[in-house]
Amino acid sequence: MEDIVQVTTTIDTEDGASRLAREAVAARLAACGQVDGPVSSSFRWDGSVTTEAEWRLTLKTTAARAPELEQWLAGHHPYDVPEVLRVPVIGGNPDYFVWVAAEVS
Numbered sequence: 001m002e003d004i005v006q007v008t009t010t011i012d013t014e015d016g017a018s019r020l021a022r023e024a025v026a027a028r029l030a031a032c033g034q035v036d037g038p039v040s041s042s043f044r045w046d047g048s049v050t051t052e053a054e055w056r057l058t059l060k061t062t063a064a065r066a067p068e069l070e071q072w073l074a075g076h077h078p079y080d081v082p083e084v085l086r087v088p089v090i091g092g093n094p095d096y097f098v099w100v101a102a103e104v105s
Contacts, residue, residue: 002101003063004089009073009082010041010054017055020076029069030059031103063088065104 007030011017014035021033037055044050061069070084077084089097 002097004092004097004100005061005063005066006087006089007059007061007066007069007073008085008087009057009077010039011057011077011079011082012052012054014038014055016078017057020057020073021059023076024059024069024072025103027072028104029065029072030061031100033057033059060089060100061104062101 009020011020014037017035017037021030021035024030024033035055035057038053039056040051041054042049042051059069066086070086073084074082
């Protein structure tokens with residue numbers, strides 16, 4: 001069975017998150033993408049602390065496809081330094097894992 005991971009990022013608009021999700025799935029880099037938000041994000045940027053509304057995008061893929069997805073996100077994301085995090089999935093529905101692997105192969 002393939003190792004499944006979740007790759008997450010945040011972006012400043014719901015439309016932007018939905019666009020990234022659709023395009024990543026269309027490119028077969030992710031089996032699916034889920035958009036949550038808005039979330040409140042506080043961070044330091046250009047020497048100032050700010051709080052902004054963002055939308056979180058969670059993409060499901062295989063560990064083997066994750067590096068390509070991460071590189072794609074970095075190239076298609078409007079932020080200068082986008083958050084791109086990979087988290088391993090350590091358990092779940094084996095049938096779902098098979099589906100994810102089939103969708104990104």
